[in-house]
Structures are given as C-alpha cells and as structure tokens.
Amino acid sequence: xxxxxxxxxxxxxxxxxxxxxxxxxxxxxxxxxxxxxxxxxxxxxxxxxxxxxxxxxxxxxxxxxxxxxxxxxxxxxxxxxxxxxxxxxxxxxxxxxxxxxxxxxxxxxxxxxxxxxxxxxxxxxxxxxxxxxxxxxxxxxxxxxxxxxxxxxxxx
Numbered sequence: 001x002x003x004x005x006x007x008x009x010x011x012x013x014x015x016x017x018x019x020x021x022x023x024x025x026x027x028x029x030x031x032x033x034x035x036x037x038x039x040x041x042x043x044x045x046x047x048x049x050x051x052x053x054x055x056x057x058x059x060x061x062x063x064x065x066x067x068x069x070x071x072x073x074x075x076x077x078x079x080x081x082x083x084x085x086x087x088x089x090x091x092x093x094x095x096x097x098x099x100x101x102x103x104x105x106x107x108x109x110x111x112x113x114x115x116x117x118x119x120x121x122x123x124x125x126x127x128x129x130x131x132x133x134x135x136x137x138x139x140x141x142x143x144x145x146x147x148x149x150x151x152x153x154x155x156x
Contacts, residue, residue: 004066004094004095004096004099005064005065005066005071005072005091005096005099006064006065006066007062007063007064007065007099007100007103008062008063008065009060009061009062009063010055010060010061010062010063010073011063012052012055014061014063014070015048015049015051015052015055016048017069017070018046018048018051018061018063018070018073019046019047019048019051020070021070021071021072021073021086021087021088022046022073022084022086023043023046024086024088024089025086025087025088025089026042026046026086028089029123029125029126030042030123030125030147033123033124033125033147033148034146034147034148035143035146036146037145037146038143038145038146038147038148039146040146041145041146041147042147045084046084051075054075054077054083058077058078059075059076059077059083060075060076060104060107060108061073061074061075061076061084062074062100062103062104062107064087064091064096064099064100066091070088071087071088071090071091071096072085072086072087072088072091072096072097072100073085073086073100074097074100074101074103074104076104076108076118079108079111079112079115080108080112080115080117080118080119081118081119081120082101082104082118082119082120085097085100085101085120085126087100097129098133101133105118109156115156116155116156117153117154117155117156118135118153118154118156119138119151119152119153119154120135120151120152120153121149121150121151121152122135122149122150122151122152123147123148123149124141124148124149124150127150127152130152130154131152133154134154135152135153135154136152136153136154137150137151137152138151138152138153139151
C-alpha cells in the first residue's frame with residue numbers, strides 16, 4: 001500500500017467496483033450465514049443500479065481509494081444508519097474500516113449536529129469490529145429476508 005488510501009465521496013461510475021468489493025466480502029465472510037433467500041436479497045442490494053439509485057436518494061457513501069482502486073467503502077442511509085461497510089480482504093487489518101467509519105461519522109455529525117446515535121445491522125462476522133468502536137447490541141441476532149444480523153447502536 002502506498003501512503004494508504006484516500007477517503008473520498010462516492011462518484012457516479014463507482015458502483016461497479018463497489019459491487020465487486022461488496023460481493024467479494026459477502027462470498028468470503030457473510031454467505032455462510034445466509035440462506036439462498038439471503039444470497040438473493042444481498043445480490044439485489046449490491047446490484048450496481050441499486051447502489052447508484054440509493055446514492056441519488058437518501059444514502060451517502062465514502063470510498064477508500066488506493067491509487068484508483070476501491071479498497072473499501074461505507075454507505076450510510078438517512079442520517080446515521082450504516083447500510084454497508086466492506087473492505088477488500090486484501091486490505092484487512094490496515095485501518096481502512098476505521099478511517100471510513102470516522103469520515104462517515106464526521107460527515108453525518110456535520111450534516112446533523114443533533115444526531116444522537118449511529119445504528120447498524122451487523123453481520124455476525126463484524127459484531128466485534130463494531131463493539132471495538134463502542135457499539136452495543138440493541139437486540140438479539142435476527143434473520144430477515146434470509147440474512148442474519150445483530151442490531152447495534154452507538155450513542156453519540
């Protein structure tokens with residue numbers, strides 16, 4: 001890695017590479033926790049057209065750009081719900097997820113200084129990462145549309 005990735009806002013055209021990174025992470029870490037319905041639900045969520053549409057409606061995405069390559073991404077829906085956070089497995093344990101989260105949180109607070117919490121539906125494999133950042137479970141592990149997750153919240 002050069003000096004590390006540059007964290008930047010999503011730009012139209014990023015959706016194909018975002019989808020690739022999300023699919024790679026899904027296959028490696030999340031698919032074993034999903035039913036076939038969950039696989040289809042996730043595929044629909046990360047379809048490039050769906051990603052682009054969400055960015056034009058109510059989502060904000062930040063990209064970890066490493067010399068023109070997307071190494072990671074975070075998407076926040078509304079003001080404070082993390083709807084996607086993925087780092088290409090090649091770049092795990094390099095602090096990219098933390099940098100993405102920090103940027104997304106700073107932006108959310110700038111846009112809404114009264115924001116009182118950040119929420120996420122964490123995949124089983126990511127619960128400890130969110131706990132490390134101060135999130136706590138707000139309910140038991142749940143399955144919806146074939147995808148298992150733990151609802152979590154970070155009070156601000």
